[in-house]
Amino acid sequence: AGLNPHDDISYIKSAEIIIDHVKNGVKMAQKHKLPNAIIEFIATHHGTTKANYFFIKHKQENPDTNIDEKTFIYPGPLPRTKEAAVVMLVDGIEAASRSLPEKTYDKLKDLIENMIDDKIKLKQLDQSSLTFNDINIVKDILLEKLINIYHVRIEYPKEEN
Known part of the structure; x- marks a missing residue:
């Protein structure tokens, strides 16, 4: 396996980068005039789920911190x-x-x-x-x-x- 870019940044920043791939994918699809059905696939493929790996790791390393779960949730729809x-x-x-x-x-x-x-x-x-x-x-x-x-x-x- 190669280098993991997430090793050098916080779990919050990692979640933000991962979650942003949906928004960035939608923008890219619109820019290239892909059909609306494809844009919907991109926009909805994580729904409103949580970037669980980064959420759990952050929670484990910060057990006494009050965590804003919204930071780790995909925006949907x-x-x-x-x-x-x-x-x-x-x-x-x-x-x-x-x-x-x-x-x-x-x-x-x-x-x-x-x-x-x-x-x-x-x-x-x-x-x-x-x-x-x-x-x-x-x-x-x-x-x-x-x-x-x-x-x-x-x-x-x-x-x-």
């Missing part, structure tokens, strides 16, 4: 279309899958389930009109694609004697 909601799910899950130390069928399946459950609990999909059936299709396809990307072998059951 929430995805308003099924397609934008799918982009949100796929983007987050694919990124998180890269940090899994062990990429097995079960670990990928659990990651997908947990991350989608979190988005539902945080009401990130509420404006998108995604159905449970849509979500199940997304889960199945994501699992299939991540298994292919990481060349995961499904463990075969051992025959009992």
